[in-house]
Each structure stands twice: as structure tokens, then as C-alpha cells.
Amino acid sequence: MTGTSLDKPLTGPENRPMASVPPLAPERARQLAAEFGLKPDEYARALGILGRDPTLAELGIFSVMWSEHCSYKSSRVWLKELPTKAPWVLVGPGENAGVIEIGEGLAAVFKMESHNHPSFIEPYNGAATGVGGILRDVFTMGARPIANLNALRFGDPKLPKTRQVMDGVVRGIGGYGNCVGVPTVGGEVNFHPAYNGNPLVNAMTVGILKADRIFTAAATGLGNAVVYVGSKTGRDGIHGATMSSAEFSEDSEEKRPTVQIGDPFAEKLLIEACLELMATDAIVAIQDMGAAGLTSSGVEMAGKGGMGVELDMDHVPQREEGMSAYEMMLSESQERMLMVLKPGREALAESIFRKWELDFAVIGRLTDTGRIVIKHKGLVEADIPLAPLESEAPLYRRPTAETPKLPVIVTKDVADPVGLAAALKTLVASPDLCSRRWIWDQYDAQVGGQTAKRPGQADAAVVRIEDHVRALAMTTDCTPRYCQADPEAGGKQAVAEAWRNLTAVGALPRAITDNMNFGNPEKPEIMGQFASAVRGMAAACTALDFPVISGNVSLYNETEGKAILPTPAIGGVGVLEDVAQAVGLAMPQGADLVLIGETAGWLGQSLWLREIAGREEGAPPPVDLAAERRNGDFVRTEILAGRVGACHDCADGGLLVTVAEMCMASGVGARLTPTGDHGFWFGEDQSRYVLAVTDGAALLAAAKSAGVPALALGRSGGNTLEIPGGDAISVDELTAANEATLPELMRGT
């Protein structure tokens, strides 16, 4: 059913106030509140706001709006510490996605969001709907999505469950992104047993719009139509996995899985229809229906605009019969949007959505009451004041416990059991360093025709903006083992590495989105990890002029009381004025190789220590933010001057792995000259880059005068990687080892 106008008045007959459904009995209400996850004091506060017992729909609205997911009640006090402003930031956290200016009157919109729990329960649809949700956050702002990225963490790769989850997640991401026609251009994957029962699926979307055509959620205009567009509403996703649905169900129809099913075809139509309507002047405000569906979109639009809203559930397009107001308000059916239109624009909007074969229904009006009123079948199902729903939302400053500091581990603390060449061969084939080709080959990275650097070609993906030479660089980064060992150092490192990866392609890093994945915040050590990670991130954001413009928090990532590694995944975006300036990993023959940055031989938490010495120990490498900035600014200047043929940051695995990756990307060998021990070649000291240039002496001189540490590493050429001390490994052999791991692991899936 898709009514185009409200054929029933929102007030009752003859404008008499409409009758309300009776509130729940007090005992029943209290019991349900607990089942819905409201704490006793939170429920008491809701009663105070209502001044009476709630109806079922009201209780549902309070419980989802005050859930951790929607209210950020445990994380808000800490998130406030993150810097969110810069002259180029147009929209910061709080909207569907953040927006930065990128020059030529253009703006970039981006955000990253988690879909962790659903992806474990149902990997394909969990991951697919994660992609769909983040795409909607971005095109809701008026942007055409131009790229997707994803940051994935899986359990022990040897476990059958890990293979099954990974196969489903990769198929789901591909199945959704490939169909909507947004290229999947980058991301990252880690494996660790801490994710065995709780994989992480963090999806990021980047979009482009004109800087003066940003759409937001703040609804204004008394009497303006509230319009529902997209797919129909079903019973999927109501109240998430914690609800004991048997308590409510009137029949077995309600015992459905809580994971939503994605329809990328509907999403594609929704993107095109919304962008077509956005090109007109019809829209006042727009909001996607994500978590908590119609409830959060209705509350947020009216609340942000300082208005009230009346919604009539009779007009909501429904996928099945007999749905209650409670079910419709809490459904998380996918591919739906809510918008407020200017007076008289309904027909224009409807014609566009009909053309794209989507549902379109006026389901309500803006009021000046400051209340959200939900009606269904002639009765008021809910009537809640909006201001206290937000202002009195719970906010917790939970107890924190600091992670104990771990000892520093350097070369002299651990012997080299295997030698450099053997360690290198093992490392390039290890799960955290092996080629991700098996994954990329299932993602369409080229659709749109603007992808200049695809996965594996450079430290960041580079996507040109259609009809421009300007391009965006984008990356996702986090090193969870560092965060576990020292959350503050790890938080700092995650931001610095994103900045470094953007710099390594020549881009000017501009802003980040953060996806904070942690365990149970009610445990002081977990809340302490969160607070410390934020502190480290904030320091890096400030030092690097790299503010947070959007983000998402996912807590309670635990299975049987065991938390994941703290994983503050960072999505970074930078700007290249000319796509032709971007550099990648592939070195030309006969180039001089130069290391930028200082090497102390830091082995604590390194992959060498874990994979070769079998120890997950020590303090992670510290990031000196002043050195980070100085080294990065120097590297970027060299790249933009056209003096760099290839560039790769030194990260996981250390210096020798970095050079090996450049060899594998280009099929070109290298002869390395410095003598060094395992700490020198495999230490994970930060703020370092390897550059391939035609004139190494000139680069060393420029670095010296800029006060930047630099070291001649040797020359590219031939087809073997020659390490001082006589070892030579063929690049083909390295590549074969690097490429074999994932296909072997995933054989038979």
C-alpha cells in the first residue's frame, strides 16, 4: 500500500483528539523494559518523561534510542576529546556522515561503520547490509558514492569457522558493492584468535558533492510532508539479537532472524532516485533509516530541527500484513529513507520515485509540538516529548583501568633463530602480510572508470573525481596488537599510519572517520582501553591537522567473556590536486632506494617477533608525532615535485618486508647495501618510508638540509632481492609464497 497523500486526517474526527492505546500494566512494562535492555534507573527516567506508564511502542522507542548503539552512552564523554574542526571541515560528527572541502567547489563525504555482530551470525547478509548502510549514510548527504573500503578482522585462519565467516563476508561485500556499482578500492584484513567469536566488519564509503549542495537531517517547516521512500517495511531486524521475541509473539511469524537482508538493486535505484530529486529544490531534510529504523530517523529529523512530528503507520508501505506500530517503528528493513519535502513538491518527488519503481508515501507532517506522535488504525500508539528523549538520554562515565605498560624489546633482547632470508620468506607468506588478491579479485574496483590506484598498487587507493584531474586518496588502518599492548600508543599509531599511507601516494591528508571496536565497556579495563585509545588518537589528530569528521562505536564485542583486541579502525582521506602526481609501490629498474626516518630496531609487538620468535610481547613502537609530521611533509614535497618513482611506508613486518613488497609489486629486484641485524630489517619503528628515486644523492642531501633522517638502501634492478651477507631471493619465489597463502586457506570454500 502506497498512499500518496494522507487521506485520513491526523487528528481524529471533527478534530477531537484521537484516542490512545492503553499503556502497559506497570509490572508488565517494567519486565519488558528490562528485556529491551533498559536499566532500572533508565526506565525510571523514561517514566518521569512520560508521566505515566508507557505503551509498547513508546517502550520500544525509549529502549532503542537509549541503547548503546544509538545513544553512545558509554563513549560520548570520551569522544568529546577528539578534535573535529579545521578550516576545511564543512560538517563534523553528528550528521549521517562528515564533509570536507577538497577544492574547486567540491566536497568529500565519508564515514565508516561497523556491522560486526550480524556478520558473525550471518556473514553474507551481515556484511552486505553493512555496505548498504554506510552507502546510505553518504548519499543521504547529497553525495554520489565514489568508493567503498572495508576494514576486516577475522579469527585464527586455520579454523573452519574463520574460513566460513571470511568467505561469506567477502562475498557479501562484493555482492552488494559490485551490484550498486560503487568500486571497492581498498581496506585491510588482520587475523587473530581474539576475533574467533567476534569478527569485525567495518565498511567505509566516500562520496562527492558540490560544497554548496549538502543535505542534512534537520527538518523544518510546520506542516511539511514527511515522506517515506525506498523498499517496504517488514519484520526484519526488530530489536536486534537480545530480544526475547517469544514473550511478545502472537504467532511464530515473529520468530525471525534479527539479521536484515540486503537488496543492492533497491539501493542502486534509491541512490539514483535520491540524487535525481536532490538536483531539484524539493527536499528540506533527509535521513536514512538505519539502526532503529523509522524511530531514529523520525526522532532525529524532528529533534534536530526543533520541531514535532506526527507519523501515521497506516501509510507506511508494508511488506507483510498485520504489522503493529511497534514493529513498524522498530523494523530495520533495509534500503529505506525518510525525507521532509517543501510544500507542493510531493508530486515532483513522487514522479521520480515511481520512475525508479520505488515506494513513495507521505506518512506524516511536521508539527510545532516538540513531540513525536505515532498513530495507527485511528489510535495514538506513542506520544513522547522529543527534547528530553535526547537531553535526558543516559550518559555514563564508566570506571576505567589503565593497561599496564609492557617492557621495551629491542634487538639485543631476542636472538635471531633463522636468519634474514628465511624470516622474510616466512613473513611474506604469513596471514597478516600475504597477498590479499583472493579478496580483491571478488571486488569490482574499476566501475565508475576513475580508479587510478587499486588494491595492491599503492599505500592508499586513489580515485579521480569525474570530469576533474583532482583525486582523492583513501585508506583504512589500525594495528590491533599495538592497541592491545598499549591502547594510547596504538590509537596514536592508527591515526599516524593512515596519515602516512595517504602521504605515501602524494596526497595531502585531510580528515578521518573512526570506527571504535571494543569489548564490554562495563569492564574497567575495556573502558580504559577506549579512553586511552581516544587520548592517543586525539594527540595524533591534533599534531597532524587530521580531524575526526564522523565515526561509529561498536562495544560489547565479546564472546564468552573474552574481548576482541581493541580496534580503533581509522579511515583517512586526502586530496591530490592532479591524479597524475600519485605514486605507487612499483619501482622502475635502476632506481636509488632511500629510507626516510629513524630506525632503532623496535621488535616489541612486531610481526617478526610473533611469526619468527613465537612471542606476542612487549611495548609497541612509539610514534614521535613531530618526526611523523616532518618526515611525511618532506616525502610529500618530494613526490609532488615529481622526483619520486615509487614510495611505500614501512609498517607491518619492517624495512625488509617493505622493500620486498615493492619488489613484488613491480617484478623488479633490488640490491640492498646497509649491514643490519634482525632488529634493523624487521623492527617496526614508525614514521618511515622507502622511496625509489633517480637521484639518491640529491634526495639524501635534501633530507639532510630539511633535518630529516635518511639512509641509502641500495638500487632496484634485476629479478632478485639481495640482502647484505650474501642471501639472494628471487622475486618470483617471494611472489609465489606471498600469493599462495589465502587461496590455500580458502580452498574448497
Next chain:
Amino acid sequence: MKASIVVFPGTNRERDMAIALERTTGRKPTMLWHRDAELPAGTDLVVLPGGFSYGDYLRCGAMAAQSPIMAAVRAHAERGGLVLGVCNGFQMLTEAGLLPGALLQNASLRFLAMNCTMRVERADTAFTHHFQRGQTFQATMAHGDGNYFCDAETLKRLEGENLVALRYEGENPNGSLNAIAGILSPNLRVLGLMPHPENCVDPLVGGTDGLPMFTSLAESFAAA
């Protein structure tokens, strides 16, 4: 050259195709909606672009093949007009009966998005005369259902009448019979292929291996 690109619900490579055509012909193609009943007067080339028309629900290209515009596309082909179907467009052409055979799911049962190498088997058509016969070139492929299949008789006819335009070189990425990547209609005016030459016309983005297909088309209508 007057080119038109048909947009179906779920089409997603129409802009890639428009950019490639404009870059090589200097002229913006006309975008048509699948509900249109007619082609613009004087249309030389109709392109059915890549994507997921109707979400690939039912079968890839099956519902799009029933769209109102397809009658006009068929009439255009019957008049000897040029029709290019890429990826989902190739699937539509087989579903509409404008080309024989069908595109089955990839032999690996996975969506594959990677570069593939093709060998040019016909360099004497409006689509390919800027290639050399036997020349190999790279293009992006991005499909879950590109495994070309037809009955033995059809295959014999395609090969016998030399209607295989493009064949995968080296590894056969999707299990296609005789490594077929693209086929022609008997009058050589309809070409369907799975890979995406439109993503390979720019040195900065995807390389230029696909350019000869578009310069061939442009030259075929240089006067038009």
C-alpha cells in the same frame, strides 16, 4: 557518430561507457531510458552497458531483454545498425535472441573482477578494425556470470562462420566454451563481450588497451 546508451534499472557502467565514447568520438552519447520506445533519429550505435539490470534477479539480463526499448534495438540491428553489449549488455543480447548462447555462472562460482587478456579473432569489423588480427590486449572483467555456453551445433556455426570476435588468451577466467569472450552476429553488426574495454581508454586510469575498439567505432562513422 551518433551513439545512444540504454539505462535500465540497475545499470551501473553507463557513465564509464559515456566517458569512453565521448573521449574517443568527441561527442556525448544520448542516454536512453529503458521505457523509451524509440531510438533518436539517426542513431548509428546503440550500447547496452554493464551493470546488474533488475538486480540480476530471475537471470542476468532476462528482465531487461523484455524492456520496451528492446524492440527498437532489435529493429535497429535488423536494419544493419550497430549494437554493442558489454557484460550485462551481452547477457541481454543473448536473452533477447540477438546473439546465440547464454552466459552461465563462472566456473569458479565466484564473482571475478580482475584484468584479463583477450585475443582479437576478427579485425575486419566496425568494432575491431583498429586492432590487428591475433593481437592480444588487456581489459578489466567484473562479472559473476560470464561463462559462455551454447549447444554443439551453435558452437560449430560460430566457429565455422568465424563469428568469435574475442577469445581469452592464457588462463580461461570463467570457463567459457572455447575461451569465448565476445561474439558477433552473422552480419557483424552486433557485438557482445563480457570484459570492459570502456574502463581501458585512459593512461591514468586502467590503461589504454581498450582504445582501438572505440577508435574503430569512431572511424566507422567519421563522416556521420
